[in-house]
Amino acid sequence: MESGFPVFVVLAVVSILSAIGVVAFKSPVRSALSLVLAFFTLALLYFNLGAQLLGISQIMVYAGAIMVLFLFVIMMLKLGGHDKQPEKTDRRLYVAIPVSIAIAALVLTKFIEPMLHVPVSVIGDEYGTPQAIGPALFTTYVWPFEIASVLLLVGIVGSIMLAKKRF
Amino acid sequence: MTEWLARQSELTLAIIRVLLLIAPILILVPGLIWWERRLLSWMQDRIGPNRVPTMTNAKGRKYRAAGLVQTLFDGLKLFLKEDITPASVDRKIYFFAPALALFPAFVLGGTMPFAPQSGIWQYLTPVADIEIGLMFVLAISSLGVYGVVLAGYASNNKYSLMGGLRASAQLISYELAMGVSLLAVVFASGSLKMTKLVEMQEADWLGGVPAVQNWFILTPYGLVAGVIFLICMVAESNRAPFDLPEAENELIAGYHTEYSSMKFAVFFMGEYAAMFIFSGIFACVFLGGYNILPIDWAYLHSTTGSSFFKVVADLNYWLAPLTFLGKCTFGITFYIWLRATLPRLRYDQLMSLGWKTLLPVAVVNFCLVGVWLIMEDVMSVGIAWVTYAISVVLILALWFGIKNKLPNKLERRTVTLVDPKRSA
Amino acid sequence: MQALIAQVQGPAAAQMLVAYLALGLALFVIGGIGVVLRRNPVVVFMCIELMLNAVNLTFLAFARYQPDQWRTPTLGDPDPTISAAMSGQMMVIFVMAVAAAEVAVGLGIIMAIFRMRNEVDIDDMSTLKD
Numbered sequence: 106m107e108s109g110f111p112v113f114v115v116l117a118v119v120s121i122l123s124a125i126g127v128v129a130f131k132s133p134v135r136s137a138l139s140l141v142l143a144f145f146t147l148a149l150l151y152f153n154l155g156a157q158l159l160g161i162s163q164i165m166v167y168a169g170a171i172m173v174l175f176l177f178v179i180m181m182l183k184l185g186g187h188d189k190q191p192e193k194t195d196r197r198l199y200v201a202i203p204v205s206i207a208i209a210a211l212v213l214t215k216f217i218e219p220m221l222h223v224p225v226s227v228i229g230d231e232y233g234t235p236q237a238i239g240p241a242l243f244t245t246y247v248w249p250f251e252i253a254s255v256l257l258l259v260g261i262v263g264s265i266m267l268a269k270k271r272f
Numbered sequence: 273m274t275e276w277l278a279r280q281s282e283l284t285l286a287i288i289r290v291l292l293l294i295a296p297i298l299i300l301v302p303g304l305i306w307w308e309r310r311l312l313s314w315m316q317d318r319i320g321p322n323r324v325p326t327m328t329n330a331k332g333r334k335y336r337a338a339g340l341v342q343t344l345f346d347g348l349k350l351f352l353k354e355d356i357t358p359a360s361v362d363r364k365i366y367f368f369a370p371a372l373a374l375f376p377a378f379v380l381g382g383t384m385p386f387a388p389q390s391g392i393w394q395y396l397t398p399v400a401d402i403e404i405g406l407m408f409v410l411a412i413s414s415l416g417v418y419g420v421v422l423a424g425y426a427s428n429n430k431y432s433l434m435g436g437l438r439a440s441a442q443l444i445s446y447e448l449a450m451g452v453s454l455l456a457v458v459f460a461s462g463s464l465k466m467t468k469l470v471e472m473q474e475a476d477w478l479g480g481v482p483a484v485q486n487w488f489i490l491t492p493y494g495l496v497a498g499v500i501f502l503i504c505m506v507a508e509s510n511r512a513p514f515d516l517p518e519a520e521n522e523l524i525a526g527y528h529t530e531y532s533s534m535k536f537a538v539f540f541m542g543e544y545a546a547m548f549i550f551s552g553i554f555a556c557v558f559l560g561g562y563n564i565l566p567i568d569w570a571y572l573h574s575t576t577g578s579s580f581f582k583v584v585a586d587l588n589y590w591l592a593p594l595t596f597l598g599k600c601t602f603g604i605t606f607y608i609w610l611r612a613t614l615p616r617l618r619y620d621q622l623m624s625l626g627w628k629t630l631l632p633v634a635v636v637n638f639c640l641v642g643v644w645l646i647m648e649d650v651m652s653v654g655i656a657w658v659t660y661a662i663s664v665v666l667i668l669a670l671w672f673g674i675k676n677k678l679p680n681k682l683e684r685r686t687v688t689l690v691d692p693k694r695s696a
Numbered sequence: 697m698q699a700l701i702a703q704v705q706g707p708a709a710a711q712m713l714v715a716y717l718a719l720g721l722a723l724f725v726i727g728g729i730g731v732v733l734r735r736n737p738v739v740v741f742m743c744i745e746l747m748l749n750a751v752n753l754t755f756l757a758f759a760r761y762q763p764d765q766w767r768t769p770t771l772g773d774p775d776p777t778i779s780a781a782m783s784g785q786m787m788v789i790f791v792m793a794v795a796a797a798e799v800a801v802g803l804g805i806i807m808a809i810f811r812m813r814n815e816v817d818i819d820d821m822s823t824l825k826d
Contacts, residue, residue, distance in 0.1 A: 124723050143749070212721055238789075
């Protein structure tokens with residue numbers, strides 16, 4: 106096992122528990138909070154993988170911006186009210202969980218397990234530094250990058266259009 | 273001492289570094305509160321806290337030490353007060369929120385170097401000298417909103433909730449301008465590493481004046497970025513005039529209305545620790561970090577041969593933490609001065625300042641840094657100055673050209689309390 | 697950039713890769729269950745974010761631990777290991793950008809629906825169907 110493995114185990118347990126929390130909590134605010142925790146542990150997992158720039162972007166983008174927006178909306182709509190009726194659990198539960206577990210088992214045995222027996226190369230820790238990502242982002246991947254920026258612009262315009270009451 | 277530190281394991285060193293960062297903050301926060309109250313009272317032409325005696329001698333003479341112990345007794349009072357938990361709060365989140373408010377305030381300083389990276393100091397600071405130091409600062413400061421928002425939500429009180437909502441909108445808005453203003457500096461120095469940023473500021477001023485250090489506040493683009501960062505850092509730590517989340521005339525006390533005793537004290541401490549560390553980051557990024565003056569003592573020593581400069585250079589090295597503390601005090605004094613001077617902004621003013629003034633200025637500044645760097649690279653510093661000045665004039669002309677044609681939606685209200693004509 | 701590669705081939709690396717992939721799969725499945733089961737659109741949305749992040753984790757795992765036989769050589773690239781690591785990270789960056797845009801628009805839609813109907817339950821939103 107590699108040296109990062111014990112750290113991985115701890116983080117994996119925390120992230121799975123908080124992911125279950127997202128689904129299981131009745132109150133949307135609690136769901137949002139456990140999702141923040143999940144994103145935070147995912148960022149730490151990225152650090153464990155050596156991808157430091159992406160790990161810190163994960164905290165900045167997801168924990169710092171997206172989840173704050175979620176909390177903002179939940180509070181604006183008062184969805185997290187204390188006197189709200191909890192959602193009903195319905196029969197879909199008894200279908201959804203076995204089917205998902207079956208699919209997961211299928212993927213695990215057919216696609217993931219065979220990788221135990223193939224030769225794998227490991228890249229050094231420096232691949233995740235800004236010095237390594239920056240040149241790649243602005244040379245090889247410059248067109249996808251521009252398209253992503255246009256997409257974000259469209260997203261801004263679209264959300265303003267949706268939020269405006271009258272034109 | 274240096275050899276002993278060099279022999280220690282990474283874990284021991286990490287613990288020492290964390291203690292060296294956290295302990296001064298915890299010790300200095302009461303002093304900070306005292307400084308704020310004294311300075312504020314001086315600015316408002318009153319006396320301020322100076323009554324609590326430190327000791328009384330046998331003849332009954334009291335020593336007061338300018339009220340320094342007042343803060344300690346205030347803290348003691350907060351500890352001993354009854355801790356009231358309202359009946360209908362969301363208990364878990366209610367208890368969790370103050371802790372979450374304190375966490376980013378302390379973690380924020382994790383990449384901040386308070387002394388040069390050589391000799392003994394390299395083992396003592398910063399806690400983690402990571403490649404992405406400045407992004408770490410931005411990421412952690414963006415987590416600061418959770419404590420406030422959750423406190424507002426969990427209190428189950430309309431005013432608290434509104435305080436939390438205001439805080440989340442405000443912090444997200446000012447984060448952008450802050451990030452872009454820092455980007456300008458990162459662009460100029462070519463590194464996100466905090467220690468590297470400080471070292472870059474020890475280079476020759478504007479690439480051409482050898483005796484003067486290139487503090488970013490002394491460069492034209494750095495000055496603009498620094499002012500924007502200074503405004504944004506006040507907004508990020510919810511201080512006057514940006515303290516809308518706790519505006520007492522509208523929201524009672526905002527998000528901490530329902531908090532009492534120790535839990536309130538934790539919010540209070542988080543705010544002051546954040547002030548402290550933001551000032552430190554400002555000092556690191558714009559004010560040349562731990563250097564006393566923007567003067568290259570070693571260069572002067574080698575050119576003039578005078579041993580005086582050698583002594584000053586050594587002093588500069590050994591007094592680095594004190595210098596850094598002095599610069600933090602400078603930032604904090606700015607905070608207090610601002611609080612004493614400016615009235616609180618209205619909410620629409622706050623938003624339009626963030627989105628329509630600071631963010632565009634920061635983006636334009638970011639573009640101009642690019643122009644500056646290219647001109648400095650291709651031509652010379654003088655040409656870069658000229659290009660920068662021409663660009664600024666062009667942009668200002670463009671702005672004043674279209675300004676009057678834009679629809680002005682910002683509401684202006686004037687209230688005349690005493691009619692000057694009638695009272696005269 | 698040649699200094700980047702530390703060729704630690706062997707079973708340890710493969711086990712790490714499988715561990716990360718299994719974690720990604722678990723998170724993806726949990727998110728999927730949430731999407732199917734929950735009725736609050738905001739929570740459904742959060743579960744979608746969780747699924748996106750699970751995929752990001754697999755991208756990064758493949759960027760770091762690269763199975764040799766599936767790594768396709770890129771044209772004119774001196775070192776396929778580095779370009780594979782970079783492309784994995786780039787995908788994560790683009791997924792983050794897409795997720796941010798998606799959240800802005802999606803939450804805008806939820807707000808608009810709430811303003812129109814004053815209650816949000818995903819199963820009741822069938823105006824277009826009926």
